[in-house]
Amino acid sequence: MAKSLRPTLVRKGKLVVVDLAGSERIDKSGSEGHTLEEAKSINLSLSALGKCINALAENSAHVPVRDSKLTRLLRDSFGGTARTSLVITIGPSPRHRGETTSTIMFGQRAMKVENMLKLKEEFDYKSLARKLDIQLDKLIMEHERKQKAFEEEIERITTDTQNQISEAERNYADAMEKERLKYQKDYMESIKKLEEKWMMNQHKLGERKDQTAYTAEEVAELKKLLSKETSLRKAAEEEVNNLRSQLAQLKMSEASANSESLKLRKMLEDEAYRKEKLEGEISMLQTQLLQLSFEADETRRRLDRGGPGKVPGDLDSLISQVRPQVNDSVNEEKASIANLFEQVGLQKILSLLEAEDADVRIHAVKVVANLAAEESNQQKxxxxxxxxxxxxxxxxxEDETIHRVAAGAIANLAMNETNQELIMSEGGIRLLSITAANAEDPQTLRMVAGAIANLCGNVGLLLQLSTSPLPSPDKLQNKLRGEGGIKALLGMVKCGHPDVLAQVARGIANFAKCESRASAQGSKTGRSLLIEDGALPWIVQNANNDASPIRRHIELAVCHLAQHEVNARDMITGGALWELVRISQDCSREDIRTLAHRTLTSSPTFLAELRRLRIDY
Structure with a gap:
């Protein structure tokens, strides 16, 4: 039944066709009156659209999509999740050279905007609810029909039993009356014969006065008559005994009929118990429907939060540039999850993670992942x-969906600094590494990479905030590396998906930052574990990646690796020095550019190499 309750997958899309108008310069068009006001409104909308395109092309932290109704309608078309085609038209006339130049520059800026195409899928819960209502109605009607048939059967059996008892009593009374009349008649006839015989004997006795006793023949005849009377009496007594045994059997039949009635009553009570159990199952199905209604929350929440985990510090603004603004429906979804948490209970939800039904486990882990997205629920x-x-x-x-959602839930829990050591002590890095090696779905790899990236980034922060004695940063990072965390990150780059690569770059940047902090504190010696595991070639290759989130993370990783002098020689031979020089000069982020410049000027090895190559810096 749980498999038949899967909601229908519905894909929804929209097509937006906009004519952005042409030149509305007043000195050329000569507009007046109402046409002049329309030209002003058109110019304001086009100006707002140009500001948004400029902000996206320059990777600005703020995109003013709310300045115009046109930009609010088109916010999915530029820097959003839609597929967008832009057609610009120009004229050959020298008189309109200014408009032509402006149009071409607008098209060039628009080409720099990157859209992340997303397939929008929703679950049709209304049809699922209707289907469940129909099934509930069928179950109730079937139960009522069986209940009515059962009651009719009980009534029929009771009526038949009463009729049989009444008929047996009538037959018994008639038989007893017939036997009594028969034996009474036989008895009267026997008495009558004996009286006649007595009268005959008296008559003979009168004739034979001289005889004082009966002859031997007469005595024998009298004895025969007496014996016959005795046998008749015995036969009557036996018949009476038979009738009594038949009466006892009828009473036993009545007792068995009563026991059958008791059995029927017991069956009726069992049927009532099954009815109550069925109502409980119906309520459980309704609870399952309530849990299924939160199935689409995970995708929306992941898009709203920008991935499986929080992006630390100054990198958060880069991701928010291409994310749609949060809708008011998020508050309603949070309220629904809170209601489910209060009604069902956390222990009940966690117990469903061990259910035998795979669908139940999938829905349970999705609910836990949604709950883990809230900081107030993580410690609970x-x-x-x-x-x-x-x-x-x-x-x-072995289910791919469970791997994806469970990794996302662990990533959410890893955002809490107090959970870092617990996840690592229970072998979380090893399990995430195994999952990354076996997964093929890009979304699963993105969740796993996000979880490992959160662990990489919070190890140093955990050591700073903790008041209890903890292992040194070097030991924690060695543990993370020893259980395959870095190898797993580098292995996931084969996927090639931009979202996966962004999470991998974030994890490498976080790990390099923690190593740099440990080196500054004196607890880290020796060259970087990233370099030992062979991450430097990939870092150099993607330091100037076209995707801005990947490029910014890798630029930070290069700067942090360069801060530790023992890594300088490897970075020179691996080509990272030239990327560091480029970052110090061409990076669009001033803070990263300043960090690269300070790192170059403070490293004797880098300065000596630049002087050897006769490069002034």
């Missing part, structure tokens, strides 16, 4: 054993 989930259950599910399940 960990204290209730939710983190351990998620890690066990990640290691034991």
């Amino acid at each position: 989930i960990v204290e209730a054993g939710g983190l351990t259950s998620l890690l066990l599910l990640l290691g034991s399940s």
Whole structure:
């Protein structure tokens, strides 16, 4: 039944066709009156659209999409999730050279805008609810029909039993009356014969006065008559005994009929119990429908939050440039999840992670992932054993969907600094590395990479904030590397998906930043673990990547690696020095550009290499 309750997948799309008008210069068009006001409004809308295109082309932190109704309608078409085609038209007349130049420059700026195409899919929960209502109506009608048939059968059996008892009593009374009349008649006839015989004997006795006793023949005849009377009496008594045994059998039949009635009553009580159980199952199905209604929340929440985990510090603004603004429906979804959390209970939701039905496990882990997205729920989930259950599910399940959602839930929990050591101590890095090696879906790899990136970025912060004695940063980073965290990140670059590569770059940048901090504190010695695991070639290759999120993270990783002098020689031979020089001169982020310049000027090895090559810096 759970498989038949899967909601229908609905894909929705929209087509926006906009004519952006042409030149509306007043000195050329000569507009007046109402036409002049329309030209002003058109120019304002085009100006707002140009500002948005300029902000996106220059990777500005703020895109003013709310300045015009036109830009609000087209916010998915530039820097959003839609497929966009732009057609610009120009004229050959020298008189309109200014408009032609402006149009071509607008097209060039628009070509720099990157759209992340997303397939928008929703679940048709209304049809699922109607289907469930129809099934519930059928179950109720079937139960009522069986109940009515059962009651009719009980009534029929009771009536038949009463009729049989009444008929047996009548037959018994008639038989007893017939036998009594028969034996009474036989008895009267026997008495009559004996009286006649007595009278005959008296008559003979009178004739034979001289005889004082009966002859031997007469005595024998009298004895015969007496014996016959005795046998008749015995036969009557036996018949009476037979009638009594028949009466006892009828009473036993009545007792069996009563026991059958008791059995029928017991069956009726069992049917009532099954009815109550069926109502409980109906309520459980309604609860499952309530859980299924939150199935689409994960995708919306991931898009709203910008990936499986939070982006630290100054990198958050880069991702927010290409994300759509949060809708008011998010508050309603949070309220729905909170209601589910209060009604069902966290322990009940976590127990469903061990259910035998795969669909139930999938829905349960999705609900846990949505709950883990809220900071107020993360500590509750960990204290209730939710983190351990998620890690066990990640290691034991073979379902790709469970791997994806469980990795996203672990990534959300990894945003809390207090959970870092717990995840690493329970083998979370090893399980995530195994999942990354076996996964093929880009979305699963993105979740796993985001979880490892969160762990890489918060190790140093955990050491700073913790008041209890913890292992040194070098040991924690060695543990993260020893369980395959860096190898897993580098192995996921084969996917080639931009979202996966962005998470990999973020993890490498976070790891390099923690290494740089540990080196500055004196707890890290020796060259970088990233260089030892062979990450430097990929870092150099993607330091000038076309995708801005990947490029910014890699630029930060190069700067942090260069801050540790022991890495300088490897970076020179690997070509990272020239990328560091480029970053210090051409990076659009001033803070990264300043960090690269300061790193170059403070490294004796880099300065000596630049002087050897006769490069002034």
